[in-house]
Structure formats: structure tokens, C-alpha cells
Amino acid sequence: MTDQAASGKATKRTLRAEVLAVRRRLTEDDAQKAAAVLAERALELPELAGAGTVAAYVSVGGEPGTRALLDALHARGTRVLLPVLLPDNDLDWGTYGGEGSLVRVQHARKMALLEPSGSPLGPDAVLEADVVLLPGLAVDGRGMRLGRGGGSYDRVLARLEREGVDPALVVLLYDSEVVAHVPAEAHDRPVRAVVTPAGVRHFG
Template identity: 35%
Template sequence: MGTSDQQLKKTLRAEALARRDALDVRWRIEASLAMAETAEALAVTPGTIVSGFWPMRSEVDVRPLMAALGAAGARLCLPAILDRTTIVFREMARGAPLVDMGYGTQGPGPDAAVLEPLMMLVPLAAFDARGHRIGYGAGYYDRAIAALRQRGVAPRLVGVAFDCQEVARVPDEPHDQPIPEILTESGLRRLGADL
């Protein structure tokens, strides 16, 4: 990817995050709660390992959705940053203590079991209708998804964002892991890589 594409990604990320930050706080809370009501549409079978994320700044708060999925029998996990390039997914057990994970997030401590999610709720800064996403620039999720696939695990990827984070087109790179589904306040929709 050339320098102009990298600059475009940086600009698209900043613009999408500015739109997200401008959303009314109460509205964001209500939209996050409404997204939790779509848990049934995700059709998660009991025992399915689902990774979520602890919300940062103005992100969608997926904790109500995770609680609904957990009530439906899913096993829940959250990402833990191990080093500058690697995240793992630690089991989030009811009543287990959470520890500071940096960036204002929390998650299960090092004693929690490391799980391989079969469904991943993926945070993002921006996305397009083809299923390409812009993360926060560190590439943790792209590497984690690639590592799971190398081990024969093909997780269902569901991006979670607000509608205002959609952009016309994300410049894609060979290492990018497209997301086939996106959950926003408008509902769950399939994204097509052929657009």
C-alpha cells in the first residue's frame, strides 16, 4: 500500500472517529442497548465461544450484547494484549475479577483460560460496504484472525460500529481481514467483498 493510501486511511479513520465522537452520549447508550436486542439475530448456539471487547472512548458498548449472548449460552472472552503485536482472548467468567488492560479497558487476568473464539465481535474505526475495515492502526485483530485461521479456526466476524462510521471505500492491504457482517444501530447486515 502506497503512502497516499496510508494517508487516506489515516484521514478516513480520523473523520469517522470524529463523527462517532460527535454522537450524543445518551443516544450512544440507547443505540448500544438496542444492539443488544439483536442478540437473537446472531443465532449463537449454546457453548459457542464469542469474543467481545471492552469499549474505549465513544465506541459501541457491546457489554449489554455480550450479556445477552451469555444468557443464551455463549462462552464469552475479551482480548488481552500480550505484547506490541499479539492479543489473545481470555475467558470472561461471571464473578471473576477484571484487570486493567490499558487504553482505558479491562479484561480477565492472566489466570483466565485462553480461548479460540468461533465468533468475534470486532471493534473498528471505519468500514465500507465491501467488508473492509479500518482499525486503530496497530493491526492486532488482523494478526489475531490470521493466527486463528492458521490453526484451522475460522471465526465468524461481526464488526460492531455506528452507521456514521461507514465510508465509501477503505483502501485494502493484503494482510487485511475483511468482515462479512456488520452490526450497527440499523441492525445486522451482510457486507459483500464483490462491491
């Protein structure tokens, strides 16, 4: 690893720790209010308005809440795919069937996740998505996204690129998580837009 790459990884770790510390200070009331506004803002995205299939995720912990958005997309007839974490950290996918269609799954040495209860569709199901909503911790003015570092979505993005599929990539964040700079590595891909409670921002 070069000195520059090592420095970039260290900067990412520092930025992750700072963002997570701020998220931990959010009250449950603040988080619920932000989630409701976030859903409204996201539904204004033209990319979502015309999407037949959206790959999304169920928020956990202090992440910006996605449940209201998932329900709104499902209610208007959008096919919503949700991830199923595999033992190697890759993601399988299942279809969201609305309230009551999620099961709590405890993964070894990881937090419990809410995952779709139906039959898994396979990791390549994400290739059918018109929009992929990505979890993240920060994004900068170039659209470079800071993930949690687990590598699951790096695999998803690599799969999309390998197959020549180009869905709209959108990250959902709190307002303070749009930052001046996110260190980028060779495999990182910019997102098309960020949605925060304050509004939507598209990148070139």
C-alpha cells in the same frame, strides 16, 4: 513502500480521524441508547444464535457499547472470550464471567482497558471461537474493515488464517460508519457481517 500503499495508509489515517471526531461528539445518552439497540440487533444474527464460543471485546471510549451484548450472551450460556492485551500488542484471552468479572488494567502509554480477571487461556484460545466480534471504525460494501491501526487484531486474523480456522467475523459500528470505500492492504480480510443500530448487513 509503493506510492499506492503509502496513499492507502494516508487515506486510512484520514478516515480514522474523521470517524473518531464524530464519535467524540456523541452524548453519553446517545451512546447508551445505541448500545442497547446494537445488542438487540446483534442477538438476531444467526451466527450468534448457534455459537458455542464467541470472541468479543469490552468497548472503550466512544466505541459502540458492547456490555449489554456481553451480558446477554453470557446469560444464554454462550462462552464469551475477551482479550487481554500483551506487551507486544498481541492478544491473550480470558473467559467472561458476567458482571464483576472484569478488572481495569492500565497499559503503559495506552488507555486503561477492562479485561477478564480469570486465568489467561493463551493467544490460541481464539481458535475455538465460532464467531469473532471485531472492533472497528468503518466498513465498506465489500466487508473491508477499518481498524484503529494498532495491529492487535491483524495478529488475531493472521493466527486464524494460519491455522485454517474460519469463524464468522462480525464488526459492530454506528450507522454512519458504513462507508463507500475502505482502503484495503494485502493482509486485510473482509468481515462476514456488520451490525449497527439500524440493523444487520451480510457481505458476500
